[in-house]
Amino acid sequence: MLMSYFADLPTIQYDGPESRNPLAFRWYDANRNVMGKTMREHLRWAICYWHSFAWAGSDVFGAGTFERPWAPGQPVTPERAQIKLNAAFDFFAKMQAPFFCFHDVDAMADYETIGEYSNNLATIVQAMEGKIAETGVELLWGTANLFGHPRYAAGAATNPEPEIFAWAAHQVRSMLEATHRLKGANYVLWGGREGYDTILNTNLAREMDQLGRFMSMVVEHKHKIGFAGAILIEPKPHEPTKHQYDRDAATVYGFLKRYGLENEVKVNIEANHATLAGNSFEHEIATANALGIMGSIDMNRGDPQNGWDTDQFPNNVPEMTLALYHLLKGGGFTTGGFNFDAKVRRQSMDAEDLFHAHIGGVDVLARSLVNAAAIIEDGTLDHFVAERYAGWNDAFGQNILTGALDLAGTADHAVFSNSNPKAVSGRQEFLENLINNFC
Incomplete structure (x- = not known):
């Protein structure tokens, strides 16, 4: 009977992050x-x-x-x-x-x-x-x-x-x-x-x-x-x-x-x-x-x-x-x-x-x-994204999304409110740093 090609190699176990065993998991703990x-x-x-x-x-x-x-x-x-x-x-x-x-x-x-x-x-x-x-x-x-x-x-x-x-x-x-x-x-x-x-x-x-x-x-x-x-x-x-x-x-x-x-x-x-x-x-x-x-x-x-x-x-x-x-x-x-x-x-x-x-x-x-x-x-990333889109949860945003306001009604809102919105920072670099802090 042919010996298994992998006969000389062990079953791979979890050894933990401090292990230097190349034939062991350092991070994958199946039951964690x-x-x-x-x-x-x-x-x-x-x-x-x-x-x-x-x-x-x-x-x-x-x-x-x-x-x-x-x-x-x-x-x-x-x-x-x-x-x-x-x-x-x-x-x-x-x-x-x-x-x-x-x-x-x-x-x-x-x-x-x-x-x-x-x-x-x-x-x-x-x-x-x-x-x-x-x-x-x-x-x-x-x-x-x-x-x-x-x-x-x-x-x-x-x-x-x-x-x-x-x-x-x-x-x-x-x-x-x-x-x-x-x-x-x-x-x-x-x-x-x-x-x-x-x-x-x-x-x-x-x-x-x-x-x-x-x-x-x-x-x-x-x-x-x-x-x-x-x-x-x-x-x-x-x-x-x-x-x-x-x-x-x-x-x-x-x-x-x-x-x-x-x-x-x-x-x-x-x-x-x-x-x-x-x-x-x-x-x-x-x-x-x-x-x-x-x-x-x-x-x-x-x-x-x-x-x-x-x-x-x-x-x-x-x-x-x-x-x-x-x-x-x-x-x-x-x-x-x-x-x-x-x-x-x-x-x-x-x-x-x-x-x-x-x-x-x-x-x-x-x-x-x-x-x-x-x-x-x-929660910092999720909170930031939620806040960035928070306006769409207000009455005006919901009226647009549900169809209560059509194109003309939406445009009239901008006119009647004398709208002058300003761009808000997307804080991309802050968020990239945030991700890196966890890695």
């Missing part, structure tokens, strides 16, 4: 109470299958650098799929991860036909079900890879060929049903190529309607099979396509509204995708909260010196503090959580490097959670 919930309940963190176990450490300039027993980057046989499954759940257990996430093709053996796809997926899902029962690690969400195979070069739901649309429908139905079987908390739809490279060959209105119909079909099937979890869309502005239809949270909301799905689908926000769209991570969370579509989070970061999706582990506590602040202000997660959609660097090729990466990411979230809770409990 923060604002009425444990850290484990707040963060609901998950390890992703694809970057951690399916990626070979390759890039566009070079081959894979990772030598693992399951041979990532090489053809996946049923035997290799099982070795990878065993290693993945061993890692999840040693990290004491509450959740994991996966695409269909991350875990299953390779296939040629639609029948082989169905059989190979069913085999690995059955094995995964046993591992979940054995370890207690739960499925945060499942999804189908609708971007890697050459058939999806022109998209999946937005493809010009309805036969390819049907193949995508089979994958999503299969994975939605698998997620339901595995008691997953959510199902994610990531349109990796739902967009276009050139408008010259694109019927944009047609593709939007196709995508809208596909999403509606997924929601219909969710209710048909009794899946109680959330359906999530993951916004991304571009890469691999030049333009994608799910650019950011606000764009997704407009799309959902158009097709009557705004009460059925939420967003799975990724930090790196937010910055690729020209937004901050906290802006995307605040926007999703404001629109009522906050679902879950892919936790990673980009590199400001690179213009692509580098998927690095989070390491900036002040930035994450703002993100956690807005998440807590919106009520926190329900079915969602923080999934580490991040990968170790090509030169970080040892088994131990996977531990260091996830330990650091979890500790950044835990430390940021404590900071964000302290900011809320202090």
Whole structure:
């Protein structure tokens, strides 16, 4: 029997802030109470299958650098799929991860036909079900890879060929049903190529309607099979396509509204995708909260010196503090959580490097959670924002918002009161200093 790839590495424990043990949590104390919930309940963190176990450490300039027993980057046989499954759940257990996430093709053996796809997926899902029962690690969400195979070069739901649309429908139905079987908390739809490279060959209105119909079909099937979890869309502005239809949270909301799905689908926000769209991570969370579509989070970061999706582990506590602040202000997660959609660097090729990466990411979230809770409990920031908008709670402001005053009536108010309002300082620097005081 093959020895576990992680056999020589310990189960990761909480040692406290003073610890210098690189294989221990310094800030993540799973049972620590923060604002009425444990850290484990707040963060609901998950390890992703694809970057951690399916990626070979390759890039566009070079081959894979990772030598693992399951041979990532090489053809996946049923035997290799099982070795990878065993290693993945061993890692999840040693990290004491509450959740994991996966695409269909991350875990299953390779296939040629639609029948082989169905059989190979069913085999690995059955094995995964046993591992979940054995370890207690739960499925945060499942999804189908609708971007890697050459058939999806022109998209999946937005493809010009309805036969390819049907193949995508089979994958999503299969994975939605698998997620339901595995008691997953959510199902994610990531349109990796739902967009276009050139408008010259694109019927944009047609593709939007196709995508809208596909999403509606997924929601219909969710209710048909009794899946109680959330359906999530993951916004991304571009890469691999030049333009994608799910650019950011606000764009997704407009799309959902158009097709009557705004009460059925939420967003799975990724930090790196937010910055690729020209937004901050906290802006995307605040926007999703404001629109009522906050679902879950892919936790990673980009590199400001690179213009692509580098998927690095989070390491900036002040930035994450703002993100956690807005998440807590919106009520926190329900079915969602923080999934580490991040990968170790090509030169970080040892088994131990996977531990260091996830330990650091979890500790950044835990430390940021404590900071964000302290900011809320202090109340200075909330009080400032409330005071800044206080006029809208008065009779005049309420009359505008409720429609009791129309445009003419509002304008007449300014005339009759001989209005001469003055700008008031936004005190940005004061507030930035305030946040830094907690970090």
